[in-house]
Amino acid sequence: MTRFIFITGGVVSSLGKGLASAALGSLLQARGYKVRLRKLDPYINVDPGTMSPYQHGEVYVTDDGAETDLDLGHYERYTGVPARQSDNITTGRIYQNVIAKERRGAYLGSTVQVIPHVTDEIKAFVRSDVDDNDFVLVEIGGTVGDIEGLPFLEAIRQLGNELGRERALYIHLTLVPFLGAAGEIKTKPTQHSVKELLAIGIQPDILLCRCDRPIPDGERRKIALFCNVRNEAVIPAEDVSSIYHVPLAYRREGLDRQVLSHFGLDHETPPDLTRWQEIAKKVDAPEGEVTIAVVGKYVALLDAYKSLAEALTHGGFANNVKVNLEWVDSEVFENGDDAVQRLEGVDGILVPGGFGERGAEGKIEAATFARTHNIPYFGICFGMQMAVIEAARNLAGIDNANSTEFGPAEEPVVGLLTEWVRGNLTETRGEDDDKGGTMRLGAYPCQMAPDSQVAEIYGATAIEERHRHRYEVNINYLKRLEESGLRFSGLSPDGELPEIVELPGHPWFIGVQFHPELKSKPFDPHPLFASFIAAAVAQSRLV
Ligand code: GLN
Numbered sequence: 001m002t003r004f005i006f007i008t009g010g011v012v013s014s015l016g017k018g019l020a021s022a023a024l025g026s027l028l029q030a031r032g033y034k035v036r037l038r039k040l041d042p043y044i045n046v047d048p049g050t051m052s053p054y055q056h057g058e059v060y061v062t063d064d065g066a067e068t069d070l071d072l073g074h075y076e077r078y079t080g081v082p083a084r085q086s087d088n089i090t091t092g093r094i095y096q097n098v099i100a101k102e103r104r105g106a107y108l109g110s111t112v113q114v115i116p117h118v119t120d121e122i123k124a125f126v127r128s129d130v131d132d133n134d135f136v137l138v139e140i141g142g143t144v145g146d147i148e149g150l151p152f153l154e155a156i157r158q159l160g161n162e163l164g165r166e167r168a169l170y171i172h173l174t175l176v177p178f179l180g181a182a183g184e185i186k187t188k189p190t191q192h193s194v195k196e197l198l199a200i201g202i203q204p205d206i207l208l209c210r211c212d213r214p215i216p217d218g219e220r221r222k223i224a225l226f227c228n229v230r231n232e233a234v235i236p237a238e239d240v241s242s243i244y245h246v247p248l249a250y251r252r253e254g255l256d257r258q259v260l261s262h263f264g265l266d267h268e269t270p271p272d273l274t275r276w277q278e279i280a281k282k283v284d285a286p287e288g289e290v291t292i293a294v295v296g297k298y299v300a301l302l303d304a305y306k307s308l309a310e311a312l313t314h315g316g317f318a319n320n321v322k323v324n325l326e327w328v329d330s331e332v333f334e335n336g337d338d339a340v341q342r343l344e345g346v347d348g349i350l351v352p353g354g355f356g357e358r359g360a361e362g363k364i365e366a367a368t369f370a371r372t373h374n375i376p377y378f379g380i381c382f383g384m385q386m387a388v389i390e391a392a393r394n395l396a397g398i399d400n401a402n403s404t405e406f407g408p409a410e411e412p413v414v415g416l417l418t419e420w421v422r423g424n425l426t427e428t429r430g431e432d433d434d435k436g437g438t439m440r441l442g443a444y445p446c447q448m449a450p451d452s453q454v455a456e457i458y459g460a461t462a463i464e465e466r467h468r469h470r471y472e473v474n475i476n477y478l479k480r481l482e483e484s485g486l487r488f489s490g491l492s493p494d495g496e497l498p499e500i501v502e503l504p505g506h507p508w509f510i511g512v513q514f515h516p517e518l519k520s521k522p523f524d525p526h527p528l529f530a531s532f533i534a535a536a537v538a539q540s541r542l543v
Helices: 017-029 071-079 091-104 114-127 147-163 188-199 217-227 243-253 255-262 274-284 302-319 339-343 360-372 382-394 453-458 475-483 527-542
Strands: 003-009 035-041 088-090 135-140 168-175 206-211 234-238 289-296 322-329 348-351 377-380 401-403 411-416 419-422 425-428 440-448 462-469 471-473 487-491 498-502 509-512
Touching: 003 017, 003 147, 017 035, 017 071, 017 135, 017 168, 017 243, 017 255, 035 071, 035 114, 071 302, 088 091, 091 114, 091 147, 114 147, 135 147, 147 168, 168 188, 168 255, 188 206, 188 217, 206 217, 206 255, 217 234, 234 243, 243 255, 243 274, 274 302, 289 302, 289 339, 289 360, 289 527, 302 322, 302 527, 339 360, 348 360, 348 382, 348 527, 360 377, 360 382, 377 382, 382 401, 382 411, 382 471, 382 475, 382 498, 382 509, 411 475, 440 453, 440 498, 453 487, 453 498, 453 527, 471 498, 475 487, 475 498, 509 527
Parallel strands: 003 135, 003 168, 035 088, 035 135, 168 206, 206 234, 289 322, 289 348, 348 377, 377 509, 401 411
Antiparallel strands: 411 471, 419 425, 440 462, 440 487, 487 498, 498 509
């Protein structure tokens, strides 16, 4: 029997609902249950793929090629369950489906309305594709009170009614602030937020209360009384020093116990939290530290590189070191700052994924600096493309090497991907195609040369990694670039698309066309990140 847990948020945004959902998922998993997590996003974009990272943070990509909310990254990192296309939906997609049905005549003459047609579509989505999961955790994006969230809240209200109390549970995440001037913790925002939920017919079963200090018993009782939940179901979610402490913290506060007792399931047998205890130990007692410069364009918003920052941390876990990140805006090199000033002394340089011309020359300069100073360099997607342009210009002497992403190029070392193979199909694209959902997306296989550095790092010659790109290193330049020293050590199985480059003779210089950060887990660090951080540790011993 699949049970549904709905997670809503109140008072303010950014309380970490995604993380809370992921951590609860991991706790249920630690009790042997099969979980799935999904997210309902109230905005009107069909998916976040066309949004600026500054609007929405990172776009997370699933194996099956969906461009999704970054919370799906948390879900995967905490549970190891690969997310799918069916785990994230937006208002835009719901309406797209409803309107397509209306055009087909599927509503048989009815007036199409939010209730029941839109809510039915949402409910069908929530219940679809759930296999034999014991629990499906459904996070509702936004904050209670948002106009655009209403159809989603109405749909989960109806679902609770249809499934019955034994198969549905509502958790509301709120903020319990401390007011310095009054010297007190305040419960009123939580009361108001629950009132708002009650007005639309949802009585939360559990309140997860974000706070920066312990919530005294009296306040906890007050919240329970006014919000109509049991005392034990008011769970403090106090700030912790690392996101990887959250599952253990929730366990201490009894969140999993409350959830299981709601469903009448055994909550006496303790969960197996060894995995999280080991991670907590690594977080708390690293044996050293390294500093990695991340040279990108969206460095002012760390959510833009969420999975990347986590994967680097995981690489640290694999080497028992703390990884300090120095975020460098690639434009500083174009505005007069010298790479030497900004990058000297770092133990590794990473150029992440990116789009557009702004800051691109700075990334190329960062690659030059890493190459010529023997500093470990990791280029991901755009970071690989820029490293190849760098090598083309400075090793192969192709002075006008560039990417057609920035306009017509005399030497298109990186060019638009117009055709590629996916399974048994050939995908084609043109300059003027729609921008949404048309990149080369999701998991694709890559073959590596057996004697390459990457094959050794992976301990394999065939891998699958997730992609999200519209441009690609031009295979026609392979020979000239290889003659100048850059090795194309990984290619698509048909040999058409360069997937990995490396620079033999350099301590660690690797560029990958895919996004390995999307598959890294705290309990299973990605081999490339583990190896990159190992190289950074070696580098730190040199200086
Ligand atoms: N802008 C580049 C492309 O579309 C790189 C994309 C990325 O880094 N994700 O190919």
